[in-house]
Amino acid sequence: MARKQVGAMVQPDAFETDFWKQANLRKLWDDIIPGEPRKTIPYTLTREAIELYCAAVGENHPLYFDEDYARATHYGGLIAPPSIHILLMFSCTPADDWMRSPGTVNAGQSWSYNIPARPGDVIRLEARALDKFVKRERLFVVHDNVFFNQHGEVICSGRGWTIRPT
Amino acid sequence: MTTTFENLNAGDAIAGPQFAVSRESIRLFCDASLDYNPLHLDDEYMKGDFGKTNFGGIIMHGMNNFGLISRMITDWAYPLGAVHRRLETRWVKPVRPGDTIQPTGIVKSKQMTSKSRWVLIDVLVSNQAGEKVATGEAMVEFPPD
Numbered sequence: 001m002a003r004k005q006v007g008a009m010v011q012p013d014a015f016e017t018d019f020w021k022q023a024n025l026r027k028l029w030d031d032i033i034p035g036e037p038r039k040t041i042p043y044t045l046t047r048e049a050i051e052l053y054c055a056a057v058g059e060n061h062p063l064y065f066d067e068d069y070a071r072a073t074h075y076g077g078l079i080a081p082p083s084i085h086i087l088l089m090f091s092c093t094p095a096d097d098w099m100r101s102p103g104t105v106n107a108g109q110s111w112s113y114n115i116p117a118r119p120g121d122v123i124r125l126e127a128r129a130l131d132k133f134v135k136r137e138r139l140f141v142v143h144d145n146v147f148f149n150q151h152g153e154v155i156c157s158g159r160g161w162t163i164r165p166t
Numbered sequence: 167m168t169t170t171f172e173n174l175n176a177g178d179a180i181a182g183p184q185f186a187v188s189r190e191s192i193r194l195f196c197d198a199s200l201d202y203n204p205l206h207l208d209d210e211y212m213k214g215d216f217g218k219t220n221f222g223g224i225i226m227h228g229m230n231n232f233g234l235i236s237r238m239i240t241d242w243a244y245p246l247g248a249v250h251r252r253l254e255t256r257w258v259k260p261v262r263p264g265d266t267i268q269p270t271g272i273v274k275s276k277q278m279t280s281k282s283r284w285v286l287i288d289v290l291v292s293n294q295a296g297e298k299v300a301t302g303e304a305m306v307e308f309p310p311d
Contacts, residue, residue, distance in 0.1 A: 015200055017196075017200075017202040018202070019202050019203055019204060020204070049198075052197065052198045053198040053199065053233075055194065055198065056191070056194045056195045056197070056198035056199070056230075056233070057185075057195075057198075057230065057233035057234055057236075057237055058183055058185060058234075058237065059233075059237050061240065061241060061244065063244065081233075081236060081237065081240060082236055082240065082250050082253075083229075083232060083233045083236035083237075083253075086199045086201075086229045086232065086233060087198060087199050087200060089199075089201075090199060090200035090201055091200055100202075100203070102203060102204045102205075102211070103203075103204075103205065103216060104203060104205075105205070105216065106227075106228040106229065106257060107256070107257065108254070108255060108256040108257065109228075109229070109232060109253075109254070109255055110252070110253070110254035110255075111252065111253055111254075112251065112252045113249075113250060113251055113252065137218070165216075
């Protein structure tokens, strides 16, 4: 995927929506080493991306849309809904990341929230597989993910369980 | 009566939004989340088997359930001055275009710690047939005044 420099940030020119492309470059369950960091990409969260995410799940709270309203709250400005990490997981990882492998099935997730992400934040992900195991002939991986803002503050941290394609 | 940490009780119910699932809503979730896994897009691909499982057609993202539960929790917590702190979920049953799903919550317990106050909430997403499609637990902080 081609990228261009925008100030100090690296942004994808266009997100590759065909997850079959580069499928052969992605790690299989066999290749995944628990504890090894995944490659990640800093991502600038925009108001437009927040609004599109909100539209997809029907979020309509003014904290996400109405700057005057949000400024008058103790949040002091617009924020993203906590579950914005659903988008960040894909926007902060490259096209050859194995979370994109076709057939990856999400089995469960747990997330802890520290401070909200905000429009304009430059968000960084630290991620790795933490564990892998076989259960009832299915190939599981446990994922460990932490998102930080440009000040080094933790936005949220989460663990996911996926069943890997065979 | 205004809901406060003090007057919340185990068994209190929280109602979430109904959500109509369609091919369009799933496609919008792809665009919003950048998760273009063919599980959610490709009918031909979904005719195949996944190990012992055959889904029989495209399915909604599990994380769409997660987003709806999260929306229910924050919309409940913000007016109370409370903060959504944690959500854990498991997917029980696939959700398909044509389904209507709805998250609900039931207060399970309250916990005081040295610096704050916490409410644990059992959450569940049901489909139009009353079947559970996702279950989980949320934790909401009620910071002391």
